[in-house]
Amino acid sequence: MAKATAYFYGRLFAENPHLRGMFPPAMDVQRERLFNALTRIVWSIDSPDGLTPYLGQLGRDHRKYGVLAEHYTAVGNALLATIRRFAADMWSAEMEAAWVAAYTAAANMMIDAAEADAGVSPAWWLAEVVDHELRTPDIAIVTLRPGTPLRFTAGQYVNVQSPRWPRVWRTYSIANAPRPDNTIRLHVRAVGGGWVSNALVSHTKIGDSLLVGPPVGTMVPPCGGGDAGRDLLCVAGGTGLAPLKAIIEHVISSGRRPNVHLLYGARTAAELYDLSDLIRMESSFPWLRVVPVVSEQPSYDGMRGRLPDVIRRFPSFGEHECYVCGPPGMVDETVRRLRDGGVPAGRIHRDTSHERI
Numbered sequence: 001m002a003k004a005t006a007y008f009y010g011r012l013f014a015e016n017p018h019l020r021g022m023f024p025p026a027m028d029v030q031r032e033r034l035f036n037a038l039t040r041i042v043w044s045i046d047s048p049d050g051l052t053p054y055l056g057q058l059g060r061d062h063r064k065y066g067v068l069a070e071h072y073t074a075v076g077n078a079l080l081a082t083i084r085r086f087a088a089d090m091w092s093a094e095m096e097a098a099w100v101a102a103y104t105a106a107a108n109m110m111i112d113a114a115e116a117d118a119g120v121s122p123a124w125w126l127a128e129v130v131d132h133e134l135r136t137p138d139i140a141i142v143t144l145r146p147g148t149p150l151r152f153t154a155g156q157y158v159n160v161q162s163p164r165w166p167r168v169w170r171t172y173s174i175a176n177a178p179r180p181d182n183t184i185r186l187h188v189r190a191v192g193g194g195w196v197s198n199a200l201v202s203h204t205k206i207g208d209s210l211l212v213g214p215p216v217g218t219m220v221p222p223c224g225g226g227d228a229g230r231d232l233l234c235v236a237g238g239t240g241l242a243p244l245k246a247i248i249e250h251v252i253s254s255g256r257r258p259n260v261h262l263l264y265g266a267r268t269a270a271e272l273y274d275l276s277d278l279i280r281m282e283s284s285f286p287w288l289r290v291v292p293v294v295s296e297q298p299s300y301d302g303m304r305g306r307l308p309d310v311i312r313r314f315p316s317f318g319e320h321e322c323y324v325c326g327p328p329g330m331v332d333e334t335v336r337r338l339r340d341g342g343v344p345a346g347r348i349h350r351d352t353s354h355e356r357i
């Protein structure tokens with residue numbers, strides 16, 4: 001696959017040199033994003049119900065790059081040349097016709113969504129940093145106030161760009177439900193080699209400006225019907241807490257009173273960077289139960305273990321609406337355990353960074 005993506009970008013930039021300037025200098029994350037998007041489209045081609053909203057979000061999110069309708073033709077040609085080359089013997093005229101039709105339909109959905117969005121919403125927001133709190137040496141909580149209101153649903157995420165790294169966008173979940181003052185909070189861990197995360201944690205201060213893309217993501221709270229009445233289980237690993245905190249805030253502000261279990265995992269007690277806030281939420285909303293779980297500190301005197309294992313110590317969550325977010329390995333294993341424990345797939349909502357646009 002690495003060879004095919006390298007060929008694709010080589011071909012795209014050779015035939016359209018002016019497009020290179022739209023991409024960041026380092027293409028590693030970009031390659032992965034393209035692969036994720038294409039995989040998602042190919043896997044969903046027979047289920048347009050899921051694909052239409054996904055392509056709509058993808059099209060709207062691409063406005064921040066300055067993407068125009070003609071760019072889709074350039075990308076389509078480079079993709080076709082790549083598939084033709086790598087599928088070699090298996091490729092036929094019928095397959096090519098089917099592929100062109102599928103690509104054109106997908107591109108048109110993205111273009112239509114972007115055009116409709118252009119009438120009602122900015123392509124990106126300039127946001128002022130109004131608070132910056134270092135909770136551990138490498139985790140910061142950054143509060144932003146977008147210049148014009150950014151409408152989102154609890155559980156969604158945004159792409160963020162720092163002036164330090166032009167054209168490099170990284171995704172962060174919004175860690176709060178919509179607020180009257182329009183501010184949004186991000187939980188950011190500086191990761192090794194992470195350009196944007198290090199810029200946000202160590203080189204950003206109150207008064208700075210960042211660029212924020214449109215809200216995306218489908219891990220949102222139940223919005224009505226029978227499921228809205230269910231109790232909730234939220235399983236958060238590290239900064240994967242962010243969207244789950246937003247969902248819990250949303251549930252609290254909706255006036256509903258379901259029981260909410262939040263299992264909040266970190267490697268050490270010191271990494272439970274948001275525990276004091278969560279305990280405050282717990283004391284004002286008695287239906288919320290916060291359970292901190294520490295996996296790599298034998299001296300910790302609370303609940304110890306790995307999140308997927310800890311779930312088994314509780315009575316079944318078979319009747320709950322379950323939300324899981326954190327490192328991909330943790331999410332995969334937790335989802336598997338919940339399924340094994342009798343939770344139907346439709347009631348498990350997940351968000352991992354590798355599935356992001």
Ligand SMILES: NC(=O)C1=CN([C@@H]2O[C@H](COP(=O)(O)OP(=O)(O)OC[C@H]3O[C@@H](n4cnc5c(N)ncnc54)[C@H](O)[C@@H]3O)[C@@H](O)[C@H]2O)C=CC1
Pocket residue numbers: 171172173174187188189236237238239240241242243264265266267271293294295296305306307308325326327328329330331333351352353
């Ligand atoms: N910052 C944000 O807004 C969001 C972050 N995320 C993702 O959440 C993750 C958070 O990472 P960190 O804070 O560095 O977490 P971490 O690596 O410190 O781990 C947090 C918890 O997950 C458990 N864990 C880690 N890997 C596991 C595995 N393979 N199997 C079972 N349990 C495992 C740990 O035991 C710990 O309890 C990142 O992958 C990030 O991309 C997801 C959504 C939003």
